[in-house]
Amino acid sequence: MVKSVMVAYALWAVGGLFGLHHFYLGRDSQTLLWILTLGGFGIGWIRDLICIPTYVTEANQDAETKKRKASNMLHPPVNPVRFAGQVCVGVYFGTVALIGLSSLRFFDLIVLPLCVAAGVHLVSTVGQQTSHLPKTLIASLITSPIFYGSTLSPLPISLAASVTATQHRKYKKPPAAGNTQELGGYYEEAWTKMLEILLKDYNEQEKEALKVLSLGGQASLEEITRGYRELAKTWHPDHNPSKDSEAMFVKIHEAYEVLLRRHRPRRFT
Structure with missing residues (x-):
């Protein structure tokens, strides 16, 4: 995808101290450097105001052009x-x-x-x-x-x-x-893989929680709450003298918390 000078300048203005324009242009090392040093201690960020057109030109060069430049x-x-x-x-x-x-x-x-x-x-x-x-x-x-x-x-x-x-x-x-493949593609792939891992882990937690509460995969909030209350009452240490009651009660509560996540509205503060 062809990079735009105007977009690069806009990103420089909005998040240049954190290398947002370098991220856009596929300059991975400089992105990391700007994050760690706040835009090259601020000096590099100001210098980028002059250098951005050159950076964009480099980003738009194809692999063959870069190869010829390196060989010369x-x-x-x-x-x-x-x-x-x-x-x-x-x-x-x-x-x-x-x-x-x-x-x-x-x-x-x-x-x-x-x-x-x-x-x-x-x-x-x-x-x-x-x-x-x-x-x-x-x-x-x-x-x-x-x-x-x-x-x-x-x-x-x-x-x-x-x-x-x-x-x-x-x-x-x-x-x-x-x-x-450009830097954005690598980051996108990395984030996708990370997200897949997190989702897989979360799905495994949900499956285990449903199993603990003896519920089906499409259980509603009411069914989850009802199942939790029934099991919590059965396994509460005050009502169940067995040695495993406390551990089971904690397990039931944790399973309930896991299943509540899918129904809780997100809060933005």
Whole structure:
């Protein structure tokens, strides 16, 4: 589907800090980056005002055009803005890790460089280019012991990782012919599968609840309530001295709650 500049600008204005326009244009890495950094700390969101036409053009290029572009240039040109972004996001991820994860074992040797490398690599995969994650990670792991225990360590680690990521930059492989599904399609498929799993689980809960209350699949609210009351009265611990009465009473109540969901009106507050 051809992307529209006007739609992209509208999404930028409405939810640009959360990468809504990047989601529309199929820029998955930048969508995630904008969510985690609120539009690249706000600066990237403002810069997108100028860059959106270019993003739309890239999104509308077919796989063959992208393949020719990648073959004409072995490596993408060095982009100072991207490099600065890699360093900043690497430091940001490292600082967040210092605040929340510093109590973990081997934090300075493993956890911190992993977090910094993740931030650097996320920026390096924005748009049509990517980098070599293992080498970026190795650079972080090698640099981290040098600044062991320092609160300023995220900066040199991020610099080392960013230099490595820049040295190994390359174009992403274009999707093969017949497999040009966009980001929206991937998300739609993922959400569909998740929804199917949730619905399947919910249906299984309903079946089990109907079985507990000895009801049919088309039971009305009145039938559900009547069946619950009868069984609750029978199995109430005050009326039933058996050792299983309490557990059975709880099971009956939980089954009733499950079946009530289909009849309860939704509330919007």
